[in-house]
Amino acid sequence: MQPQAPQRIFLLSPANAGGQRAKLLLRPEAAFDLADRLRCQGLPLGEAFAFMSGLYFRGKLAYAQAFAAPPAGLSGSYVITSGHGLLPPETVVTIEQLLGIAQIPIDATDERYRQPLERACRTLYETAGPLCDFVLLGSVATVKYLEPMAAIFGERLLFPPEFIGRGDLSRGGLMLRCARAGEQLAYAPAGSAIWRGPRPPRLAPVSSQMPPKLLPGQDCP
Numbered sequence: 001m002q003p004q005a006p007q008r009i010f011l012l013s014p015a016n017a018g019g020q021r022a023k024l025l026l027r028p029e030a031a032f033d034l035a036d037r038l039r040c041q042g043l044p045l046g047e048a049f050a051f052m053s054g055l056y057f058r059g060k061l062a063y064a065q066a067f068a069a070p071p072a073g074l075s076g077s078y079v080i081t082s083g084h085g086l087l088p089p090e091t092v093v094t095i096e097q098l099l100g101i102a103q104i105p106i107d108a109t110d111e112r113y114r115q116p117l118e119r120a121c122r123t124l125y126e127t128a129g130p131l132c133d134f135v136l137l138g139s140v141a142t143v144k145y146l147e148p149m150a151a152i153f154g155e156r157l158l159f160p161p162e163f164i165g166r167g168d169l170s171r172g173g174l175m176l177r178c179a180r181a182g183e184q185l186a187y188a189p190a191g192s193a194i195w196r197g198p199r200p201p202r203l204a205p206v207s208s209q210m211p212p213k214l215l216p217g218q219d220c221p
Contacts (some may be wrong), residue, residue: 007131008122008195010064010077011086013138015053017102022052023125026098026198029179045079045088048098060137061089066179071128076126078124080138080145082106082113086119107145121152133158133187137175140190150191 024037024046034051037043059075068076078086080105082104084097093101096220104112135158140146143214150157162185163171167220 006133007071007128008067008069008133008135009074010060010068011134011145011149012057012060012064012077012079012089013105013136014080015049015057015099017052017098018083019052021054022098022102023035025051026102027164038098044089045081045087045091045093045217048093048166049079049089053168054172055176056168056172059175062176062179063137064089066182067184071132074124074128074175078120080106083116085116085118086124103125106144108147114148118137118149118152121149125152125156132156135159135187136190139163139197146190155189155191157190157211159190160185162186167189 006130025038027035030036034043034047036198038048046057050061065078070076075088076174079089081087082101084101087093089163104110105190106113108114128134133156134149134153135161136145136149138145140159140163146157162174166174
C-alpha cells in the first residue's frame with residue numbers, strides 16, 4: 001500500500017485593513033474599478049487584501065494556491081481576519097465588513113480578535129483530521145498570530161524558516177518565485193521558531209504587474 005499523500009492547509013496573515021492602501025480602497029469617493037465593485041457587489045477577501053498589501057499578500061495567495069493539499073471539503077488556505085476568525089480567500093466581503101475588520105486590532109490580548117480566531121482554529125483542527133498540517137504564511141516574530149494558534153494546532157503548526165530575517169516584500173517575492181517554479185519551501189514547527197535571524201541575500205526584482213481579479217474558485221496565474 002502506497003503512503004497517503006501529505007495534507008496541508010495554509011494560514012495567511014492578513015493585510016493591514018487600516019493602512020494607506022486600505023483607506024484608498026474604502027474611502028467613499030473612490031472611483032476606480034475595485035472600489036466600485038466593492039461598493040456594488042463586494043469583493044473576494046483575497047482580492048481586497050491583495051490590493052491593500054500588494055506584493056506580500058499576492059505572494060501568499062499564489063503560493064498557497066500552488067501547494068495546498070487540503071482534506072476533501074476544505075479550502076486549501078484561510079485568511080486570519082479580525083473579528084471573523086479564519087475565512088477562505090474567496091469569501092466575498094462587503095465594504096461594511098472590511099470597515100469592521102479595520103476597527104479591531106490584531107492583538108492577542110483583544111478578545112474581539114482572539115476568540116473568533118481560536119474558535120475557527122479549533123473547528124478547522126477537528127474537521128481536517130489528524131493527517132493534516134497547517135502552515136502559517138506570516139510573521140512568527142510576535143505572538144499576535146503564533147500564540148493563539150500554537151495552543152490549538154500544536155506541533156502541526158508549521159512555518160517556512162526561510163522567512164526569518166526577511167521583510168514583507170522579500171517574503172512576497174520569494175513566495176511568487178516558488179509558486180512560478182513549482183518549488184515548495186521547507187517547513188519547521190512554528191513553536192521552535194527562531195524569533196530573529198540574519199537578513200538573507202536580497203532577491204532580484206520581480207514583476208510588479210497586478211494579477212487579474214480573484215473570483216470564487218479562480219486560480220492565481
